[in-house]
Structures are given as C-alpha cells and as structure tokens.
Amino acid sequence: MTLDTVKHAAETPESEQPWKELGLKQDEYERIREILDRRPTGAELAMYSVMWSEHCSYKSSKVHLKQFGEKAPENDALLVGIGENAGVVDVGQGYAVTFKVESHNHPSYIEPYQGAATGVGGIVRDILAMGARPVAVMDPLRFGAADHPDTKRVLPGVVAGIGGYGNCLGLPNIGGEVVFDACYQGNPLVNALCVGVMKHEDIHLAKASGTGNKVILYGARTGGDGIGGVSVLASETFDSTGPSRRPAVQVGDPFQEKLLIECTLEIFREDLVDGIQDLGGAGLSCATSELASAGSGGMRVELDTVPLRDATLSPEEILMSESQERMCAVVEPGKVDRFLEICEKWDVIATVIGEVTEGERLEIFWHGEQIVDVPPRTVAHEGPVYHRPYARPEWQDALQADDANALARPANAAELREQILKLVASPNQASKAWITDQYDRFVQGNTILAQPEDSGMVRVDEDTDLGVAVSTDGNGRYAKLDPYAGAQLALAESYRNVAASGAKPLAISNCLNFGSPEDPAVMWQFAEATRGLADGCLALGTPVTGGNVSLYNQTGETAIHPTPVVAVLGVIDDVTRRTPIAFAEEGQLLYLLGDTREEFGGSAWSQVVHEHLGGLPPQVDLDREKLLAEILISGSRDGMIDAAHDLSDGGVVQAVVESCLRGGRGARLVVPDGLDAFTFLLSESAGRAIVAVPRSEELRFTDMCGARGLPATRIGVIDGDSVEVQGEFSIPLSELRTAHEETVPGLLA
Template identity: 70%
Template sequence: MTETLVIDTTARAADTPETPQPYRELGLAEDEYARIREILGRRPTDAELAMYSVMWSEHCSYKSSKKHLRYFGETTTPEMKAKMLAGIGENAGVVDIGDGWAVTFKVESHNHPSYVEPYQGAATGVGGIVRDILAMGARPLAVADALRFGPADAPDTRRVLPGVVAGVAGYGNCLGLPNIGGEVVFDPSYAGNPLVNAMCVGAMRTEDLHLAFASGTGNKIILFGARTGLDGIGGVSVLASDTFSGEESAGGRKKLPSVQVGDPFTEKVLIECCLELFAKKLVVGIQDLGGAGLSCATSELAAAGDGGMHIELDRVPLRATGMTPAEILSSESQERMCAVVDPSQVDEFMAICRKWDVIATEIGEVTDGEHLVIDWHGETVVDVPPRTVAHQGPVYDRPVVRPSTQDGLQSDGTAGLARPSSPEEIRETVLRVISSPNQAAKDFVTEQYDRYVRGNTVLAQPADSGLIRIDENTGRGVAVSTDCNSRFVYLDPYLGTQLALAESYRNVATSGAMPLAVTNCLNFGAPTDPGVMWQFEQAVHGLADGCAQLGIPVTGGNVSFFNQTGDTAILPTPVVGVLGVLDDVKRRIPTGIGAEAGETLLLLGETHDELDGSVWAQVAHDHLGGRPPKVDLERERLLAEILVAGSRDGMISAAHDLSDGGLAQTLVETVLVGQCGARVVLDEDADPFVQLFSESSGRVLVAVPRTEELRFTEMCTARGLPWRRTGVVDPESDSLEIQGLTTFPLTELREAWEGTLPKLFA
C-alpha cells in the first residue's frame, strides 16, 4: 500500500506556522529563512522554499558579488553604452555591429558539475550558454571554451579532461556549431575543481532582439522543448537535498544525479523552432530554462513584466512519475524554453512547434495582479511577489581584507633565480618551455571539435582569436577571444585582470578586428574568505577601469564562487572575453607566416626584464612570486588601431601576439603554424634570454611584405609605436634560426610542441 503524498499548499502553510523546514539543507541561512517568512507573512510552502533557495543561491542571486558588480555600471560612459542594445542583467549582452546587424555573446561557468560528471557537466554547459544566446532572438553561430584542470600528469586530470573535452565536442558538434577558440590551462590549484567556462556568440538583425519579460494581461505562458524530469535537481543552484522529507522522493525512487543530462538533438530542433517563432513575430517575451529551471523562468519573466502571473504546474509535461511541485520547479532538465504569447497567436505558435516535433504546453497566463501564483491540481502551492524571488535576494557586504601574505608573495621575485646564459642552455630552455603542458600544442583537444562546420569559420585555434563570418554578402565578421593568466592575477589581482583584458583585446586586434565589447566569467574561491573577496574586488575594479580606459563596455558575464578544494582556493581566474568586428573577413590576418619569401618580421612594442610569474619561472624553477608585467592600455589601443589599419590596407600578411612564453613561444608557433622557416636576429645590445622569454605586454610579431615595410614602419613611427626589425621569412628553409645563438629544425620543434598532450592523454 503506497503512502499518499501530502502537498504543502499556501493554506496549509498558513495553518501550520511551526512546521520544521530544512532550509539549512537547501543552502539558506537562518536570517534568510526569517526574511522569507517576513515577506510572505507566513512560513513558505515546500515549493516556495525550493524557489527561494535556488533563486537566492550564490549562482543565481549574486548575493556576495552584486555590491562589487555595480562598479561596472558606475564606470560605463554614455559613449560606451552607445552600441549596446542589451547589457548586464539580460540573458546575454547584445551590441550593434552596423549594417542592421547585432551580435550577442556571453560566457558562463559549469565548473562543479563538470568535476562530478565531466561529460554531461561540460555538454550541458555548452547547451545552457547556447540557449542564453537563443533567448535574445539570435541564431547561435559559434562556441568557444576556456578550460582549466589540475596538473596534466595527475590521475584525476586524466579522468576529468577527456570527459570534459568529449562533452564540449559532443554537444557542440551535434548542434552544428563550430568551436572557434578558447584555452586549456593546467595548474595544481585546479585539482579537484576544474573550470569549464563556455562561450557562445550569435547574430540577428537589430529589430529581432527579444528580452525576458512577461507583459500584457491575458497573454499566455507556453513551456516548450523537452519534458521535465528529475535530472539536474541540485545542479548549479545548489539544491542540497533529495527531497524535503527524506532520502527518497515520492513514489520511492531516488533522484538522478544533480548534474543535468543533455540531448543536443532536442536542442537543435528547439533552436530552429525558436528562430521560426521569432521570424513570424509570435513571441512577446522569452526565457530559457537553465539554472533553477522553472523557478527562475517564471519568477524572472513575471518580475520583469508589468503584472503578475498564474501558472498551473500540473500541466507541465513530465518524464518521471510522482514528481512534487518543489521538484518540478527546481528541476534543471535541459532543452526547455518558456515564452509569453498573445492569445490570438497561440494556435500558430503551437502549429510551428508541432512542425518541429517540439512539445509545447500552455501552462498559465499573465495577470493584472502583482503576485506569481502557482497552482497544483487546483490548490495554490506558490503565492509570492516575483521580484522578491528573482531580484530582491540578500545582498552581502562580505569582509574584504588584503591577505597578509601578499607583500611576501610580491617581494619574492625572479631576480635571484638562475638564468640560462649559454647558447646551449637557452636552446634547452626553449624546448622545455614549448613542450610544457601549458605551452604545448592543444591539437589533441581542438581536433575533437568541429571548427569549420557551416563554412563561415574564418579563423580558429590555434589562431590568436576565432573569427566567424556574419554576413555572406558584405563579408562582415566578428572575432572573439578569451584570456586569463591566473598566475598574474594571483600576484596582483587588479593589474593581472587588466593584463587578461589587454591580452584578449590584443588577440582580437591581431586578427584585424576592432575590439568592441567585453564579457567575463569571474572564477574565485569562497566568498566567505576575506582574502578571496579582496581578490574579487580588485579584479572587478581592474576590469571595469580597464574597459573604461579602452572605451569598450562590459555587456554581461558570470560569477562562480566556491571554487576550492577544502580550504585551498583556485588561483583567481577572471576570464575575459572580447568581441571585435571586421568589416570584411577577406582582410583577416592569419597567424602563420609563409606567404612570400623575404617578408620582414617586425616586433611591435617594447621588451623589458619582466619575468615574474612567467612560464620560464614556472617551468625552470616551479616558482610563483614577484609582480606581473606592467600594462599600458593606451599602448594596447594604439597597437590595435595599427593592426586594424595594417589589415585594412594590406600591409600585414601574418601576426601573432606575445604573451605566455614570450618571443620564443611566439616564434615557434609562427613558423610551425605557417610550416615555414625564418631567420631571427636579436638585439645584440640586450640580454638574449630576456628578449626570448620576457612576458612584457603590448607586443605583437608581424610579417610585412617587402613592398609594404617602409609604409608600415613609417606609420608606426609617426604614431609613436616602437618597432624593431627582428628577422625575415624563409619558405625555402626547414628551420628556425636565431642568428648567433642556435638553430632549430622544424621537425625538432614540432615533435617538442605537438607531442606532449597526446603522450599524456591518448
């Protein structure tokens, strides 16, 4: 005989105020629970408690970061906002790129799920960010991923990395979206806490922009896409318990793991269905169902609208029996969308869903009230002011304290470390650096991705940035890059974050695109640690101030806290994504040299003795200390303008920025990607080691045709950009010669650069 499930209604909650509730197990503090009771004037029902717990979680409410994130708005000028069509607070940022085109892009984290279940965690991270782009009204065009793992030779890295990479590839490839950029970084701090940050970029006509709001009394709420199941409960929103009453849920079956389960083929038809609905103007407002599921979609749509909302929860299509209202509202099952539709257009909306074989169900309507009311078989289980759920969660002013160890860390520079001096030592160091896991070729990872599906990919890894064609008639395209050297951020969070911005900005410019906007994914340890909050505050201010100086806005992003194992936090990792625009992708600048014999190699920018936090210090001495390189954002802006001008006027045939590993790394990658030899001449008045391994910012190596060298160098000189003639391209050679020092056969370099990851993970 089965036990009858008692549903906790609002009437029952009012009549039983002293009923114990597991708010702590759901991640709510005692004062937060007390505030919920104050808002409602009674104890919450089980369903309401589930909604508040997931929506007031760190992931959904930004309760520890909101205070600091306001600084982005304070530093964004009207000029920076001019090209923004949607910004912080929306599903994704949207910018106007001209000719009636708008581009939307965003990066989000799926870190903890990817450690628990690497394949599904990474796959659903891709699926979620794609739906964020879709919800803005855009066709998703490409994805990118910024990945970080523990030591490359650690057993758990060999468990996590293959699954994550396969998940990214499996979902993106099935959707037919090219993967055009990203990073793979190894560091002991990520052991037990990998970072999986997924980016998506999409395009639309400016008039097709859609936002998440529910307005218009009587408009219908339609849930469409996959059925709702038990998978994903307790996923990104940290819903901690199986049920509110024990280990097993109604019907005696355990919930599936808290990592969501993805189905890219369902998402593929959902994308096409949505785009047809948009094209026929059948959607008033729309929201994807990601973290916090229906709790998020209904409360955010209602909160952004001009009235209330009534939902009949028992209409939701389910794929598990006996689900409770709390479970349905908290489920993070994938491939679902929620739309607001005019009643006169519901039939046409449903017909299009049937055409695409997408399940669609009318589950409620917009009301003229002020509350979100959710019924279950005729009884009310939720009756809340929606803004208190979606936007008025707790805001914490966490203690911010500069760690007492920071001075000692910064004083422990590399000046006292032994440096290679002889040609033999320098030669050995070059080979050690380029074969180290972080500097080695990432082909083992990127070849699992389809980088060229649909035929609009112009540049992809190992190029400095990914470049995708938006308009086949004009050739207009956008470039995207993600970057963060977390070692630099650890040494100085403010300057380190500006260095991440500078590198991502420079990478976009190196393709010939003009940087236009920024997104971010801020990955840090526990916000309850005052030292972590100091790192976070410094990073936010560094990024906001840097964007203000460069004149490009932060359009949105993501905060991921609690990235640590025990008491050990990850290195602070504020991943910065930059988007740039290129009027005609035919003028893009490739990474590899080899177009013409005798082309001149020019090093743009200045090299200083800046080796603290460098790859050399890590590889040769396992050392992290000192101060990161200086950053000059005005110089970065000038460098970008010259690269864009050089692209536009046909003066540059190849370009590659200098960052991790310095000039040595850039030279090796340039000749190997171009499959072409080169002769390099170092400055005889400067230390060859510093010239090869310094990681000074604001530098790019360019190849310039002999016919354009004078015109290009005169432009650099006239505009005050330092440059130095560094070598020549030699397609007939099969080696990289650093004159007076050493010569590397390309076969030797290729074996060192390409052999590391396959040996570790094949």
C-alpha cells in the same frame, strides 16, 4: 502526505522546514518569512533556495559588479547591456551580435561529459533567447596538473562533452584555451561562450507583459536530473573527498536542442512571442519568477500541466529541476495556436502552463491548490546582498617579494636552447590539437579563423563579408600575484588578440572564477579583479555586456588562483582582410611592436623551468594597448601586415615557434640592441605583437608606426626550416614540431 499549500503554511507557522539542507542561512530563511508574513510553503522554499543561491543571485558579488555599470564607457555599439540573458552589440549593416560566457565548473567535475555538454547547451539557449541564431561556440578550460590521474578522468570527458554537444548542434567551436595548473585539481573550470547573430529588429527580452497573455513551456519534458543542480552545487565549497552535496548533474540531448533552436527561430520570424526565457540554472523557478519580475503584471501557473519524464516528481522537484532543452515564452492568445503548430512541426512538446495576470504576484497551483504566492521580484531580483569582509592576505607581500626576475637564468646558449625546447613542450605551451581536433571548427562554412589562431572569426554576411572575431583569455598566475593587474592583463590580451586578427574590439563578456567568498582573502582578490576589469574597460572603451560569477571553486581551504576570464568581441568589415598567425611567405620581414622589459613574474619560463610563482606580473599600459590595436587593425586593412601574433605566455620565442609551425616556414632572428637573448626571447611584457611585413610595405609600415609613436623593431626574416637566433642557437622546425605536438597526446591519449 498533506500538500503544503499557501493556506496550510499560514495555519502551521511552526512547522519545521529543511531550509538549511537547501543551502539557505538562518537569516535568509527569516527574511523569506518576513517577506511572506508567514512561513513559506515547500514549493516557495524550493524556489527561494535556488534563486537565492550564490550561482543565481550573485549575493556576494553584486556590490562589486555594479562597477561595470557605474564605470561603463560611452559606446554607441551597445544595444543591450547587463541584466538580460546576454549582451547585444551593433556590428553594422543592420546586424546585431550577442555573446556571453558562463561557467559550468562544479557539475563538470562530478560528471565531466554531461557537465560540459549541458554547459554548452545552456549558453546556446541564452543566446537563442535574445532572438539570435547561434553561430559559434568557444570553451576556456582549466584543469589540474597535466600528469595527475584525475586530470585524465576529467579532461577527456569534458572535451568529449563539449565536442559531442556542439558538433551535434552544428556549431563551430572557434577558440578558447586549455590551461593546466595544480591549483585547479578538484576544481576544473569549464567556461563556455556562444555567439549569435540577428538583425536589430529581432532582439527579444525576458519579460512577461500583457494581461491574459499565455505562458507556454516548450522543449523537453521535465525530469529528475539536475534537481538543485548548478544553482546549489555551484554555491558551496568542495571538501577533500568531493562535494558535500551531489545533486544530479543535468543530462543533455543536443538533438532535442537543435530542434528547439530551429523551432524558436521560426517562432521569432513570425513574431509570435512577447517575452522569452530559457530554462537553465534554477529551471522553472528562474523562468517564471524572472519573466514575471521583469514584466508589468503578475503570473499564474498551473504546475500540474508541466510535461514530465517522471510522474513521481513532487511540485518542489518540478520547480527545482534543471532538465535541459526547455524554454518559456509569453504569447498573445490570438497567436497561441500558430505557436503550437510550429512546435508540432518541429516535434517539440509545447504546453500552455499559465498566463499573465493583472496582479503583482507569482501564483502557482497544483491540481487546483495554491502552493506559491510570492512577489516575483523578491525571488528573482531582490535576494540577499552581502557586503562580505575582505582584506589583502598576509602572504601577498611575501609572494610579490619573491621576485622571478632573480631566478637563475641559462648560463649559455646551449642551456637557453634546452630551456626553450622544454618550454615549447610544456603542457600549457604545447599544441592542443589533440583536444581541438575533436571539435568541428568549420561546420556552417563561415569560419574564417579558429584554433590555434589568436582569435576565432566568423563571417556574418556572405555578400559583404562582414564578420566578428572573439577571443577569451585569462592568466590565474598573473592574477594571483596582483588581482587588479591580472584582470587588466586578461582584458588586454583578449583585446590584443582580436586586434591582431584585424578586427576592432567592441565589447566584453566575462566569467569570474574564484574561491570561497567567505574567505576574506578570496573576497579581496575578487574585489581587486573586478575593480581592475571595470577600470580597464573604461580605459579601452569596451563595455561589459554581461557574464557570470563562479565562486566556491576550492577544495577545503585551498582556493584556485583567481581566474577572471575575459571574452572580447570585435568587428571586421571584410573578413578576407583578416590576419592569421602563420608565417607563410619566405623573405617577409619580422617586426616586434612594443617595448620589452625584464618581466618574468608569473611567466611561463618561471613555471616550466623553476616551478616558481612570485614577483609582480607584467606592467599594464592600456593606452599602449589601444595604440597597438590601432596599428594592427590599420596594417591588416591596408595590406601592410600578412601575419600577426600577440605576445603573451612564453614571450617572443613561443609566438615565433607557433607562427613558424603554423605556416611551415622557419625564421632567422637577431637580438635587438639593448636586450640580451634571454630577455628578448622569454620576457612576457604586455602591449606587444610580432608582425610579418612584405618587403614592399616595410617603409609604409615603419612610417605609420613612427608617426603614431609605437616602437617597431626589425628582429628578423621568414626563412629556412629552423628557428635560428643569430649568434645563439638554431632549432630545426622538425624538432620543434615534435616537442610541440607530442606532449598532450602523450599525457592524455
């Protein structure tokens, strides 16, 4: 077979090419020919196909994502924003923290263990590439119905992959979510987040500058796993029998990644790199084109020098391979020897595969023959931009008119008690300890808070006790009812969770999980959610630092609920002042902060008791969220609050049960004036939290709330060994613990 060189491509313009099989549209293929003024070579076609995929190019979403920049709030803490491997924020004392959340949804459905494991590996390398030491991971997960046979196939593999990879890296898993809903059947969402810490001067960017600088590929050898993997697989819809194409899912090696991390950090300490990029989706196609595109010159690569695990790989396959645990660095010639010495010390393979050139082209050669000659920006940053048609779906009005507030409520206290026990034992509200116990949450010794706390928290500086808190949240049911409000509710809940632990929210990352962009109804959901999130971040003063879009999450015509997952990062000056959720001190007073209304649309109660989804989600008041956060942070810092728990799914009763079980103490509650027991216990009104206040601090705390205008209602006391609602019912903690803790193991063990 004749090698398809640039010269050969120019001489054979009519040769048929498999552009359609590689996921390109005809107009996209014609655009490539127009850019090159000839047909592409096979290697060029491979590069454009993966880099112009939905997963890599954001071609359907970028017209909406630009709002995150246009509406970005002023924030002095933001050091690196959208466009790099991950965002970076200033947390004080000379420290910077980088964090990002991404998806690995489709690979995790096909091969749950490796899909999830390599999702963790990929996000860790994104953080590493910024110059930071990874210090913690989190995993927001969504699965189909808890009792569905396929959930029992997918979930254990995903959990084992996350735990296996993260535990081997020695990274604590400090938070996340596990949600079950039939809409995710066949389309589980496996989102992964990583947090890293560095000093300001250690920030590194992905660019190739300096003519004559060497391009070094280091890490694992390149194999046949993941060829076209996430870049192609995450860019199309699954049909009823599975994906229409099944590229190999990447195979991870966490021990190789651990060596790569330590090797890279030593390289950073000796200031040996001018630019660096991890190899994730689209592999070498991505790393070379993005480095060259962001730099000041061109790049020449000798592809046949790439170390291989499989000598039979073609140039196209090498460029498309998404083999894991690989990085690409740009190094000055005088520093190359030392770079290679450090790699040898850590038993990491490193090879000079090219150099930065004076020109403006990315040129790739195979045994002396040129197989790629492209303007790198056209590959990496100037892909197609689609203004997809979108329209509010015809069924939206009927869905919102099907008001959950009109559902039949419990007829008496006994029925209310029964429904609360059913709620506490439901898969989404039940304890996820069977899952989270498979993760090491305390390795490295700096974990301050972890599941099931409102947010994860790690110590950044062991001398000053500076720390950061992170929470991830999202509610697809709310977003299905109103995507704009649903996205803001996800943001508000994550923001509230961080504040409830005592940390000041600073910035966000997001993972936007939606169905097919070719469906106008889905595109409307995406447009509305993005608009809601951008408006919400502006109101709260929390800029978007980066994130991920995952589209085509649907089987046939059935899309998942729109699921924007929002990660909020906050800073706390002294982690010893953090606020846990546990009710631990008998006699402390319980206060409900915020306003409670009859809001049951999308609620856990409507789902568990009535299998219903309809109406409107809770109202969003971002000014109230800011005020609530200020009170929670001040109360924690000044010793007025010993425990706090945000209110979200399941309302007051779910939060009280979780805090009681966490602390091993009961609570006696009184229904506030103006509310009935049902609304008080189960409403999901936003902008609320429950706090435990020492009696000695009650006056100071209530004065603070009153002075700032935040409603604070005394609703009970920590006492006894049951959850008692005066005049209604009492449930022993032993009964609640059984209901709460046996569901998930019973379904999945």
